[in-house]
Amino acid sequence: MISLLRPASTLLIALSLITGLAYPLLTTGIARLVFPSQAAGSLIERDGKVVGSSLIGQGFSDPRHFWSRPSATSPMPYNGASSSGSNLGPLNPALADAIKGRVDALHAADPGNTATVPADLVYSSASGLDPHISVAAALYQADRIARVRNLPVARVRQLIDEHAEGTLLGFLGEPRVNVLALNLALDATH
Template sequence: MFKILRPTLVVFALLSALTGLLYPLAVTGAAQALFPAQAGGSLVLRGGKPVGSLLIGQNFSDPAQFWGRPSATAPMPYNAAASGGSNQGPLNPALADAVKRRVEALRAADPGNAKPVPVDLVTASASGLDPHISPAAARYQAGRVARLRKLPADRVEALIEDHTEGPLLGLLGEPRVNVLALNLALDAAR
């Protein structure tokens, strides 16, 4: 019996060590060596303290800041441990109610803004953690942010333009604006 089990146990132990220990250590080491910022979570530091990550959205609620996409994570927004979409389809009344409330909140925060509300300001991303908004969503909020920060509108528009990232490799995805980076640039513009 032991002659039959021994090769099985040896292969199990070797594959466990290889796939459970050696491979993860090699991949982590390579990531740390080749892409240290990304492997460390793309943390943004101010005064030596982390203020956020460029990879995970944050709950900006101050009207003088740009707001990101709504988060679908629960029980708290932008909880990386609870990443996932809401799984609400376009015909779900709960989604329609949530979108309506979000549109109303955006209109209340900027009553003079009659522009159409960009869809990414009222719907969550698939992960619920997206740190980006579309340039249209940033421009939609520019008037409110400029007014509340007492900055010229063209200065805020220029910051949006400066922080608009193009498609990956010029081909993949859409232009986008990292909300944390834009808000930090606004803080520095004072």
């Protein structure tokens, strides 16, 4: 029995060191060399202070800002430690109520806007942490922001155009805008 325990325990210790220590340190080191910003969390700083990440969405409810895509993470929205969707099916009344509440909030913030509400402003993403909205969702909010901030609509639309990102690899998905980056640019506009 002891002759079996020694090689087994040696193998356990060796594999634990390789897979639990050496491999994670190696992959983290390579990531820091090849993708330094992403490995550090893609943090966005303003005046020397971290205000968020370009990879993780944040909630904005102030009418002066662009609103993000809704988050379904729990126990609180935009919880980076709990990436998940709501898992509510299309016939679930809770999903219908949540969507209705989001549409009502958008209409209350901009009662004169009669355009169709873009889907990404009322449906959460699969991860619940999507930092982007479609260009259409940003344009939907442009009039409200211009009115509340007393800015020309053309200036707000220009900011959207300046921060629009193209499709992935030139053909996957649709053009999008990082909400945090757009709101920071909006706040810097005088």
